[in-house]
Amino acid sequence: DVVMxxxxxxxxxxxxxxxSISCRSSQSLVHSDGNTFLNWFQQRPxxxxxxxxxxxxxxxxxVPDRFSGSGSGTDFTLKISRVEAxxxxxxxxxxxxxxxxxxxxxxxxxxxx
Amino acid sequence: EVQLxxxxxxxxxxxxxxRLSCAASGFTFSNYEMSWVRQAPGKGLxxxxxxxxxxxxxxxxxSVKGRFTISRDNAKNSLYLxxxxxxxxxxxxxxxxxxxxxxxxxxxxxxxxLTVSS
Numbered sequence: 001d002v003v004m005x006x007x008x009x010x011x012x013x014x015x016x017x018x019x020s021i022s023c024r025s026s027q028s029l030v031h032s033d034g035n036t037f038l039n040w041f042q043q044r045p046x047x048x049x050x051x052x053x054x055x056x057x058x059x060x061x062x063v064p065d066r067f068s069g070s071g072s073g074t075d076f077t078l079k080i081s082r083v084e085a086x087x088x089x090x091x092x093x094x095x096x097x098x099x100x101x102x103x104x105x106x107x108x109x110x111x112x113x
Numbered sequence: 114e115v116q117l118x119x120x121x122x123x124x125x126x127x128x129x130x131x132r133l134s135c136a137a138s139g140f141t142f143s144n145y146e147m148s149w150v151r152q153a154p155g156k157g158l159x160x161x162x163x164x165x166x167x168x169x170x171x172x173x174x175x176s177v178k179g180r181f182t183i184s185r186d187n188a189k190n191s192l193y194l195x196x197x198x199x200x201x202x203x204x205x206x207x208x209x210x211x212x213x214x215x216x217x218x219x220x221x222x223x224x225x226x227l228t229v230s231s
Contacts, residue, residue: 039217041158048208048221049150049158055215092158096217100172102148102160 006105023093037096044089115139122225135192135209143187146213151205
């Protein structure tokens with residue numbers, strides 16, 4: 001099974017400042033079809049998870065452009081260019097290349113400093 | 114508008130059974146793969162089961178294999194999770210989520226809480 005490792009697990013950020021979350025996989029997430037199925041999800045307090053980014057760098061509809069995803073192979077990053085209050089929550093990277101099972105990062109809790 | 118609405122959660126004794134349902138609307142349910150994902154209180158997300166659009170291919174996490182059964186009724190636009198031999202560590206909010214591959218879990222339900230306790 002693929003192991004996903006996120007860092008940091010806790011991320012205090014000042015409003016308006018950037019934030020970055022790293023996600024590393026135990027093996028390459030490049031599928032045999034050439035695609036990389038690495039996704040980022042946000043879970044605000046008391047809410048269901050919401051997908052932000054799919055296939056490394058594609059923003060979902062309605063996701064603010066301050067969110068961006070990058071990376072390749074085994075090393076991926078979610079960046080928030082300027083953190084807003086509504087960004088508070090837990091962020092998960094999830095791989096959908098080598099499944100079952102789907103594997104998740106441990107989650108990064110973003111809070112406002 | 115895509116909607117997924119879970120139901121069926123509640124309080125069950127250890128060893129008991131329960132069936133969760135997920136009612137889908139706003140899209141052609143029979144075209145989409147579906148999964149169940151759960152979240153224990155204060156913990157992270159855990160994928161537990163997948164079913165393909167036709168209901169033939171099914172996968173399970175090791176933690177539930179042999180105890181849980183996923184199914185769907187495309188005529189009723191519904192997804193199900195039959196849970197048997199429930200344990201305390203099955204206590205969680207259970208979400209249904211739509212899609213796989215590039216559309217992995219693009220939509221989620223609001224979740225239904227299962228509590229396993231005596």
